[in-house]
Amino acid sequence: MKIKAAKWFSPLEMRLVEVDKPAPGPWEALVRVESVGVCGSDVHYFRDGRIGENTLKEPTILGHEYAGVVEAVGTEADPTLVGRRVAVEPGIPCMHCEWCRTGHYNVCERMFFPGGPGCDGALREYMTVDARFCFPVPDGMTAAVAAMIEPAAVAVHTLELARLRPGDAVAIIGLGPVGLLTAQMAKLCGAGRVLGVDLLDYRVEAATSHGVDAAFAGHAGAPAEGGAATVAWLREKTAGRGVDVAIDCSNGPDGLALACHAARPAGRCVLTGISGRESDPLPVSLARRRELTLHWCRRFLNNYPATLALVASGRLDVASLITHSFPLERAQDAFRLVTDNADGVLKASVDF
Ligand SMILES: [Zn+2]
Ligand SMILES: [Zn+2]
Incomplete structure (x- = not known):
């Protein structure tokens, strides 16, 4: 049997195609896909x-x-999964390697990750996935909200790595969906103040209604590359001290450098954003003088149940981040919208 799928063919080009309906293996679930978020x-x-x-x-x-x-x-x-709406943790690790066996399955080098090289993703009517990575959601949770558990789990894992202390000042660099979810999570974890920066005015405006206390529209680069005003703003907001924790949730090459400039001496930085490049500039001398601790975040690690609990209880708001919805036939338009940061988009979802 054939099903519909939106397939990427070349840069900026996606086409609606027909593919075979998958059949579940012994450990797998057959999921009728209802919603896919654009990341x-x-x-x-x-x-x-x-x-x-x-x-x-x-x-x-x-x-x-x-x-x-x-x-x-x-x-x-x-078998009790049949008929249930589930949030799917997308990365399926090998479960056998040293990293999987020692509790770090998120860095498994044989991870099957849908929607990347060699692994077809979820923009199709049916997916098969290891059933152990399907998490039933509470009655009444919509599919689009359930799909948001994925980026929300990234924010939860980020805050695990940030190890906040009560009252800490936090800077979030990059106020897209992950940045705004991370801001909310920082509040839930006891942050005293959450500051945010982004290049885009509309995101800065949206930020204060999504967990950010004060936000600044400025260049994210290191001071020498045009980020001086941003660093000056962050310093002014912390009485010259710097933030306890600076988190890069941007998709640009300069976010990590800015996080180092924003952090106080002996502060902590977490790199969660993906710049898309193989290496980015890092102010090593400043980071050494300040003896900063730097953590890299790789997606999530056993965070789905807690994330679902936070969203189900209403303490973590993901629904208001979904600004646009497209049918599968228009998946390319959804991706184009997010690529262009057009029409005030935060999260666009493809809903079947
Ligand atoms: Zn994602
Ligand atoms: Zn493994």
Whole structure:
């Protein structure tokens, strides 16, 4: 049987095609996909065909932020999943390597990640996925909200790495969906003040209604590259001290440098954003003089249940970040909108 899919063929070009309906293996669930969010990382593949050295070598179905209803499961999978709407944790690790066995499955080097090189993603009517990575959502949670558990789980993992102390001052660089979710999570984890910066005026305006206390529209570069005003603003807002934790949620090459400039001595930085390049500038001398601690965030690590609980209880608001919805036939328009940062977009979703 054939199903519809939106497939990437070349930069900025996606086409509606027919593909075979997948059948679940013994440990898998067959998910009827209902909603797929467009992620900042997808934009790199859509526009450039690559993220750093990860290059799409053939036409590929994109999409990894998804939710849907389980229609069937394989012989070894949990049969109670059938009929349930699930948020799907997209990356399926090998479960056998040293990193998987020692509790770091998110850095498994044999990860199957949909919507990337060699692995078709979720912009199709049916997906099969390891049933152990399907998380039933509470009744009444919409599919678009359930798909947002993916970026929200990134924010939850980011805050685990940030190890906030009560009252800490936090700077978020890049106020897209992950940045705004991270701002909310910082508040939930006890931040005293959350400052935000972004290049785009509309995001700065939206930020204060999504968990950011004060936001600044400025260049994200290091001082020498035009970020001086941004650094000056962050310093002024912290009485010259710098923030306790600076988190880069941007998709640009300068966010990490700005995080280092924003952090106080002995402060912490977390790199969560994806610049799409193989290497970015880092002010090593300043970071050493300040003895900064720098963490890199790789997606999430056992964060789906807690993230679902935060969203279900209403403490973490993901719904208001979804600004646009497109049918599968118009998936290319959804990706184009996010690529161009047009029409005030925060999160665009493709809804089936
Ligand atoms: Zn994502
Ligand atoms: Zn592994």
